Amino acid sequence: MFMEDAFPNVPMKRAKLVSGQVASAIFEMESLNKKEDAYLFVMLFDHRLKPFINFMNVKEVFDKYGDVKNLESSLYKEMESLNGATDINLALETAYFHSQKFINGEMDVIGEVEPMTNSVFNPTTGDDITIPNVRCLIFTDGEQYTGKGNEKIERNPFADFQYNGHFVNVLMGAFHGENSNVGYSQLKSIMGNCHIHNSPQFFHFSEASQSMRMRHLFRMGSGPGFCEKCLDNFITDQKK
């Protein structure tokens, strides 16, 4: 699917667009003070899983790839090789498993972690919620399809994600394509709601003009933002 043109009348493959966006967003982290304390896990999927950046810290990622173009072409090459079915359930369950293990400090290669936190005010309950600075973004342009029948996204495993004994759903979803696609409503329907705005933690990209917005989304991932409204605010703040 990612090998189709990114937008109508735009002769650029989605994989090309997405690899460029992700690589640029990662290299935006160059301004981080403690690059060795920020971890990345980038996993590609079709009906299989392919860890691309497997819990490396940002410094290691920069050392390995050197510059944004190199990272982009490596990512594109890997995406090109994944042209099978689309197992969103497998991707979500695996991402949840590793994220929970990471935050629990149960990853042997990393060990104990003390995440930075964001404090978010919930206007409905009046409570402050502490959210660890861990985000998972699933990005797809397709629907659940394994060819085995009964094709649906089973559940949102991140509803079980826990930090310090509290449930906090850190999953965001992004869909690339028309909102009439089955994949759009399928993914949107399992997303949790933003603690601040009570809107789905879901983003939609359907036009070339939204490319910058996508890049902002990746950057927002390191702050207290979860939904389209958070993203609007984030972009406004960036302009100030």
Ligand SMILES: [Zn+2]
């Ligand atoms: Zn929000």
